[in-house]
Amino acid sequence: MAVVHDVIPPFQLFQPTTVDEAAELLEAHGDEAWVMAGGMDSFDWLKDRTKRTETVVELGQISELQSIRETGDGLEIGAMTTLTDIAESAVINERFGVLAKAAGLVASPQIRNQGTLGGNVSQDTRCAYYRLGWTCYRAGGNTCYADTPTAVNREHAILHASRCVAVSPSDTAPALVALDAQMVIRHGRRERVVAAADYFVGPNLDITRMTVLEPGDLLTSIRIPAKWSGARFYFEKVRDREVWDFPLVNVASAIRESGGRIEEARVVVGAVAARPLRLLAVEESLAGQLVNAQTVVRAGELAIEGARPLRFNGYKVPLMRNLVQRAVRGGPIAGTA
Amino acid sequence: MAQGDPQATSSEPKGVSRRTFIKGVIAGGVGVSSAAYLFRNSSLLTGRAARTGSVERLVTLNVNGQARRVDVAPHETLANTLRYKLGLTGTKLGCDRAECGSCTVLVDDVPRYSCSVLTHAVRTRSIQTVEGLAAADGTLHPVQQGVIEEQGFQCAYCMSGFLMSAVGFLKKNPNPTREELAHGVSGNLCRCQDYDKILTALERGAELSREVARG
């Protein structure tokens, strides 16, 4: 067993220029094809030689996938739209600010300049063991290295773990779930639409995948319905460094208020489970409530019910609670100055 | 004999025809030059002919305003093409994993980590590296001039990446506050941690850029 984690192994490269061409290619190559969007996730695997491919289908030449357009009901965003374009988009900032904010906090400027919305929501988990190529459940093996008494699992899941304790690392995913987004997927000539909340797969359903995408599938666009346009949004990402780092916990929320009362809410937390978690119990508790200290505290408590910390990630419990409180409150505890 | 020239004993690598070596630009400076590259189109590597639909290897890249004809493998990154095939070693490899910024170049005026860009993905775009900042007559770009005036950077391994990030950022934000400028170049790491002096130098560069723009 030799060890070297450098130099990308050769592959052949396809660069379709239309969605039809891409869908055809992916259907034809099946699980041999590696879909490359911005490449930020792909290069890590390929350069480490931990995962390999002989066939890469690079989507960057498909201009029809890079667009933000207003539809009759909201927006349709091409999956290859860069995170920078989303963060700077006037219409997204105006109507769906939570997504712009989330996109603007991903990684670093250069990564946002080429990372895409589709790539960001579909990215693989960042569990250190998994990324190092250890043969865990997610890699097709039969154990989890992160959930042991000696493992260092500071960044792992506190909720809905099922043999695997990896988390969803995306910042835009919780925002999309909060916006009731719809994911449009092509397979060959067929198209299907999946609600954002259903796009992500937990280990109880399929321990080897983060999303519902199967070989041959192509995520083409993300539809944001008008429903939450102009709502009171909140997004916060908590991480160690201010650049590059993945979220330790993030929260995205959309709240519709009227006369001081909450009509309806979406509260979604990322990096605490393998999928972005829509907190239904919290949302139910908010309906019809005034935004006051009681409501805020109750939301936080409900959010963390059932949380099961590991040896090193206990902080995620109060952190998740406090972020949910902030989302409901609309910000940090206010000061006087 | 120029310093650094080796003994002339290199034997011909087996199994590769001369035709597949493409001579690039001889690197300037202390007299070493090279015709050897990181990647070769040898049968060893692919073992088969290119499949229908996969890319044509010989491309013409637009680099620093010049048309550069070069053989690019499908899996080749822009950093490798620039450094090893075009002799443009100003762009550095600090991590090769998009987390240090030393390899930053401008692709259509947008800062990108060249280590994480397939050359084929940007083969029709305009690419600018640090070597392309100065004018044809050698006059430094105002951002470079700002660095000179403020003695910016220490070991300077991160410098070309910072310069390209700054130039790209200033195109969209020509009059940033220091805070905005820091965010603009936040994707660049400096291990000498010269951040404070770097920002001062880039602020000066921004000021000089505005002066030039005013004419």
Next chain:
Amino acid sequence: MGDNRLVGRNYTTPDLESKVRGRAKYAEDFRVDGMLYAKLLLSPLPHARVRSVDTSAAEAMPGVRAILRASDLPAPADIVTDLGERIPANPKGEQALSDEPLYAGEPVLAVAAVDEETAVAAIEAIKIDFEPLPFVVDPLVTLRPDGPNARIDGNCWGRPTGEPAAPIDVQELKWASVDFGEVDEGRLPEGPHQDEWSFGDLDAGFREATVVLDETFSTANNQHHVLETRSALAYWRNGKLFMHTGTQSAVQTVASIARWMRLDIEDVVLFTEYTGGGFGSRATGAVICTVPAVLAQMTGAPVMMRISREEEQYIGGIRPAIHGRVKAGFASDGRLLALDLFVVGENSAYEPQGDASFAGNIVSLLYQPGAMRSRATTVLTNTPPRRAQSQPGGMQGITIMEPVVSKAARRLGIDQVAIRRVNAPVGKAPFGPSFGGGARPYCTSAFLTEALDIGVELFDWETRRARSGQRNGSKVRGSGVSVSTFVAGSTGFDGLFVIKPDGRMYIKSGVGNLGTENFSDVHRVAAEMMGMPWERVEIAWGDTSQNLPWTCVSGGSQTTHAMTRAAHAAASDAIRKAQQIAARTLGGSPESYRVDNERISDGTRSMTLADVAGRALEFGGEYDGHELPDDINEFTTRSATALAGQGLMGVARDNYGVDGASFSFVAGFAEVEVDVETGDYRIVDYLAVGDSGTIIHPRSYGGQILGRSILGMGHALAQKTVYDQHYGLPLATRMYQSRPPTILDVPRNLQWEAVNLPDPETPVGARGIGEPPVAAGAAAVLNALSAALGDDMFRRSPVTLDNILMALENGRPMQEPLTAHI
């Protein structure tokens, strides 16, 4: 000296334009015809023995030229110091390759091929069988009676014995179970140790004390992560080895390479014009460069070895973590009466670092305890090599000590600045133990109290202190101060330059160009003394075939001190010669002549230095270098001999005396703002005030003092190693996991100031500054956090948001106190 003043002024260094144009070539930027590429096979196990290697498939691959094993490398030669002392080579020390890898990631073998893809494919085709051996990655685990050892023969290094000294050897050090009694409460056990020294009456000090504290604090392991990895290009020509590689020191690295390769020093030529950072990790090169050197020998071709970032994080160096137990007794006015320091340092299985032992020395100088005992132990683990990192030992010792001082101040109701001021070293302050019962050694000078006073003003300490701990919504601010010190000068090196008849001054610089600008800055002294405008000066650096003088190691902050002295000595030599030449040529007495403005004059008679140079050639002898002083190093003698007959030569050894050891000091002030809902915090403001004698080049000084402050901040904020102890394997293998600070993690406007009082023991008055800022950066932030949140919120660094949040939630620190690599 009027208009010719160079020292203390800003200027553009001669390397800056090349750098800015992207023309500066670092090691891996060079390309050579026929070059082969070397890649490494790294050990996947923390400790193993190579049982068998089958390279047949790899060797059969077209394009594979050579495979290098550990047995192909020369065994390094003994070190011979300047004083002729022989330090025997350690047969168990770190080599470039190993058949018994002692850490995961250690290079085992290398392949040279026509390109990198072939080399890597060949590595994957090698069948290598490892026998797993016992391993350990936690120093306290190996100290347990039943704990595994990092090496077959033990878990610590013995002390040198015998005359002449035999190489140090591995021994075993175990503590008894009973020693570990307090470990679960977070108190560092104090078992048998290796080093101990003391002075004064410790018991009396504790008895007298108003406040006695017993604290345990741990620092983390931190990779150097220089941005340019230690790639190297090697080729041979006529029996000489030519090497392109980054290194902190140019001349001294030639000596290292010669020793590793068992060559004569004259048979090594090093090109190192530009190096992308060092921070102590490649003070005199890196032994991995022997891989391309030997491969180049085997293949008859130049060999380029590009080191990847992953490889760099293994072989590039790590600052050792230290566990410290501090028992300190303070008087009511804050004076430190008694200090009992016990430290356990972690090491790799290779060469021991002095960090744990040196921590006590540094602390003894900085806080001037009335009585002190320092006990230290360093144990081996199967983790990558530890290398000195900017302020080795001092950073850790001060980081462990500072929270104790802060806590004492709060208990006593004393201002944080005041308690450090009352304990600060002044003048020729003592440090460490006495040697053989005599007087204790002392520093040359210390202006730390001045630095603190300046800082209090500039930082508006009173205002910030007043608002520490005041909660405002979810935010609470805190301000902290820290003091710091480190060694800052060596002596005895050589200066060398020639003023030619063209009127220009050609200075030979053996200093490395790792980013400190010292390769140029120190020579401003000589140029100023010679009355030479800077435009007339040319500096040769970075190519050791250019006849460079024997130069200090660019490490330990010694270069500014050592090489300004050498420059001063060489310039003094040239001035003496020029005076004699002027007197012989124009008349008058030599002593009446002065050098200024490119001329030498006694007020009535004068001549240009260009003419002096011409005369030097006519007179020969010592004037033009045909006769040389007999106390310069033989390396300098060789260089100067080659330069003879070119003009007026200034060549001399720094023989200036020095009463005391040179140290520099920094006072650091930080204000942080903590978000109590997330535990996250940011550093709002930071000020570093330095005492390092005379400032040679203000901008580069500012870059050093702030840059190293930020290095320290990184140690407080988030940077560390992470290992899974069960497997002995690293988990933080990427920078987004090990977390070196980004530009957004530091204050937008950092400030610095310098006391700028000359050190009296050195002619130029300048001492180094590279290292003292580190601990101040780290500890000022930690102190600011405790000012914001109270004592006992954390007991190890870095302090990350999870630590703070859990401490706030639970009312006590929840970090595991003594577990390594978490």
